[in-house]
Amino acid sequence: MSAVPILANNDRDAGVVEEICGYLTEEPPRSYFLFAGAGSGKTRTLVEVLRRLTGVLKHEKGEQLARRLRTYGRSIRVVTYTKNAVAVINGRLGDNDLVGVSTIHSFCWELISGFNDDIREALIAVKEAQLEKETAKAQAKPRGITAAKQRDLDEIKADIEGFRTTDVFMYHPDRNTYGPGALAHKNVLDAAAWLLCNKPTLQTILRDRHPIVLIDESQDTIKGMLDALMGLAEPRGSGLTLGLLGDHRQRIYTDGHSDLPNLVPQSWATPELQMNHRSQGRIVTLINRIWKAELDGRTQPTTGVEQHPRIEKTGGVVRLYVGDTSLSPEDKVRRERWCADQMREASGAAAWGTGQYQLLALEHKLVATRGSFLDVYQAMVLLDPNAAAPAGSGDNKGPAAVQVMLNELAHLEACVGADGALNEFLATEVFRRHGSLDNIPEDPATRAARVDEMLKAMAAFVAACTDEKSTAEDVLFPVLSANLFEFDHRLSAAYADKSPPPAAPGRGEEESKQARMRRGWCALFDAPWNQLKRYRTYLAGNSVLATHQVVKGSEFMHVMVVMDDAVAGGNQISYDKIFGGTQLSKGDRENVDKGKETTIDRTLRLLYVTCSRAQESLALVLWSSDQEAALTRIKESGWFTDDEFQAIQ
Numbered sequence: 001m002s003a004v005p006i007l008a009n010n011d012r013d014a015g016v017v018e019e020i021c022g023y024l025t026e027e028p029p030r031s032y033f034l035f036a037g038a039g040s041g042k043t044r045t046l047v048e049v050l051r052r053l054t055g056v057l058k059h060e061k062g063e064q065l066a067r068r069l070r071t072y073g074r075s076i077r078v079v080t081y082t083k084n085a086v087a088v089i090n091g092r093l094g095d096n097d098l099v100g101v102s103t104i105h106s107f108c109w110e111l112i113s114g115f116n117d118d119i120r121e122a123l124i125a126v127k128e129a130q131l132e133k134e135t136a137k138a139q140a141k142p143r144g145i146t147a148a149k150q151r152d153l154d155e156i157k158a159d160i161e162g163f164r165t166t167d168v169f170m171y172h173p174d175r176n177t178y179g180p181g182a183l184a185h186k187n188v189l190d191a192a193a194w195l196l197c198n199k200p201t202l203q204t205i206l207r208d209r210h211p212i213v214l215i216d217e218s219q220d221t222i223k224g225m226l227d228a229l230m231g232l233a234e235p236r237g238s239g240l241t242l243g244l245l246g247d248h249r250q251r252i253y254t255d256g257h258s259d260l261p262n263l264v265p266q267s268w269a270t271p272e273l274q275m276n277h278r279s280q281g282r283i284v285t286l287i288n289r290i291w292k293a294e295l296d297g298r299t300q301p302t303t304g305v306e307q308h309p310r311i312e313k314t315g316g317v318v319r320l321y322v323g324d325t326s327l328s329p330e331d332k333v334r335r336e337r338w339c340a341d342q343m344r345e346a347s348g349a350a351a352w353g354t355g356q357y358q359l360l361a362l363e364h365k366l367v368a369t370r371g372s373f374l375d376v377y378q379a380m381v382l383l384d385p386n387a388a389a390p391a392g393s394g395d396n397k398g399p400a401a402v403q404v405m406l407n408e409l410a411h412l413e414a415c416v417g418a419d420g421a422l423n424e425f426l427a428t429e430v431f432r433r434h435g436s437l438d439n440i441p442e443d444p445a446t447r448a449a450r451v452d453e454m455l456k457a458m459a460a461f462v463a464a465c466t467d468e469k470s471t472a473e474d475v476l477f478p479v480l481s482a483n484l485f486e487f488d489h490r491l492s493a494a495y496a497d498k499s500p501p502p503a504a505p506g507r508g509e510e511e512s513k514q515a516r517m518r519r520g521w522c523a524l525f526d527a528p529w530n531q532l533k534r535y536r537t538y539l540a541g542n543s544v545l546a547t548h549q550v551v552k553g554s555e556f557m558h559v560m561v562v563m564d565d566a567v568a569g570g571n572q573i574s575y576d577k578i579f580g581g582t583q584l585s586k587g588d589r590e591n592v593d594k595g596k597e598t599t600i601d602r603t604l605r606l607l608y609v610t611c612s613r614a615q616e617s618l619a620l621v622l623w624s625s626d627q628e629a630a631l632t633r634i635k636e637s638g639w640f641t642d643d644e645f646q647a648i649q
């Protein structure tokens with residue numbers, strides 16, 4: 001008797017897999033948009049559908065579809081947001097020649113690569129449209145086309161000329177591509193979208209290769225491509241069927257459509273997942289509340305399925321702590337530890353006392369302060385602002401010129417045991433792997449001299465990296481002097497240059513790239529070596545610290561969300577406005593009047609994403625510019641019970 005209601009409740013979404021299989025195997029097949037909230041098991045649903053449609057699991061109509069796909073050499077294409085998601089789906093699906101899983105970048109490049117004339121035509125058309133639009137916009141302004149704007153417009157013209165004279169285009173979806181004909185990621189997406197809209201041959205190729213395309217995280221999928229695909233899928237029976245999976249409540253990038261649910265054609269099916277399998281009941285109630293909140297300054301609709309927790313997940317602890325944002329960063333870090341202690345008492349989870357909770361901060365700099373690697377992080381930002389921090393797609397690997405410090409030297413350092421002794425066997429392996437032993441001289445005497453030089457350099461390296469006080473320069477010195485690895489010429493040149501760093505530019509002053517990089521190199525060489533390890537862990541996404549954006553798709557037992565608008569800078573996100581410590585600005589009011597997206601809308605979605613990462617307990621720490629006002633508003637909001645929020649003393 002007891003098992004029945006559990007199954008009934010937890011299995012309220014059990015029919016969705018079969019429902020979707022039905023749409024995709026109908027004649028003609030029907031496109032669908034799956035509303036699937038946080039923790040609802042989108043991936044599992046997707047994989048289960050694919051198993052049935054490709055004949056892995058017994059399914060009459062699925063087997064027929066699989067036969068048809070195989071006969072014509074076709075496959076179902078799944079498009080994911082990150083490479084990590086590709087690996088997860090492939091891992092769960094196993095070997096399956098009827099399904100291809102890739103990121104949108106790989107998918108687009110696969111479609112257009114080799115069609116150089118078409119790519120050229122598309123890129124020129126896209127850029128000319130951009131030039132026309134930007135010129136008209138600038139001309140309409142009271143000051144007309146300023147010198148700075150003219151520079152931007154000239155850059156677009158130069159891009160167009162560059163495309164005109166390129167014969168062969170090159171691209172690697174997994175990394176930045178350099179050299180003649182190299183395309184940026186955005187070029188590839190733009191070109192593919194344009195070609196899909198304008199070239200019937202490419203439309204036929206797509207339909208012929210992949211009659212079914214399923215897109216994960218569709219709320220953040222780049223608009224141009226999504227529009228092109230949605231256009232091709234109409235009318236039903238056109239030869240392309242789309243499945244869009246997503247959660248518009250979790251849209252955090254500006255690439256996606258702002259209101260996807262309303263763009264989906266009426267004729268599409270709209271199945272729903274109502275369960276949240278991830279979080280305890282208290283957390284699910286909170287995220288439902290957050291989404292439904294009728295806040296002043298909100299323009300986005302509250303469309304969405306109310307989620308249900310699993311019926312055995314009746315617990316969960318949620319707390320909101322409100323502190324004064326004018327405190328120093330050190331004081332804030334200390335008080336956040338106090339909040340963690342409060343969480344340990346409230347939840348009884350030892351993890352809060354041992355630092356085993358995931359801390360989510362709004363901004364990388366904030367994370368770097370809390371993670372004690374601020375010097376290294378700031379140096380990396382100066383060296384390459386676009387590569388210094390982890391990205392949601394998992395693509396950033398740090399500035400290219402310092403890769404040897406992030407890889408080779410890290411691997412060598414890992415050969416040093418806790419007792420400070422170097423494991424020579426492992427170190428030799430590291431050298432072999434990175435090609436450092438390839439050029440060891442043949443002649444015995446020179447060979448012995450080289451080996452001796454390497455051993456001495458290694459001993460000096462070990463001494464430097466086990467000394468807490470060493471800077472990056474101290475550790476680099478022996479390895480660079482003995483050429484233990486192949487160093488990027490920019491790193492070697494910067495190291496050899498002993499000139500002092502240029503002064504940082506004043507407010508509003510421009511800085512050349514060269515001066516900025518020189519400051520970056522000097523800051524990096526001066527930074528404590530032990531910060532590099534923490535920076536690497538963060539970059540790789542393996543840290544207990546992360547930004548709010550990067551954790552999309554992840555889950556953690558215990559989560560602390562640190563909300564500190566003042567430190568984060570920018571006006572895109574403001575938690576203090578949501579919680580009442582800051583009033584809406586004039587710009588917010590204007591946006592509301594025009595029905596445009598507001599800070600409140602963006603912040604609410606980000607808050608929804610961060611809160612929904614927690615499985616067991618969730619601490620929200622708000623650094624507010626008006627503690628009292630925020631606490632009053634929080635009490636009125638009804639999001640939390642009286643014992644769930646308090647001031648940070």
Ligand SMILES: Nc1ncnc2c1ncn2[C@@H]1O[C@H](COP(=O)(O)OP(=O)(O)OP(=O)(O)O)[C@@H](O)[C@H]1O
Binds near residue numbers: 039041552612
């Ligand atoms: N049917 C199910 N029964 C039990 N557990 C499930 C089920 N589906 C998913 N889960 C579990 O619930 C958690 C959330 O699933 P998953 O990460 O796939 O959700 P999601 O829809 O991708 O969420 P999000 O959009 O928040 O990232 C995972 O731990 C997963 O193992």
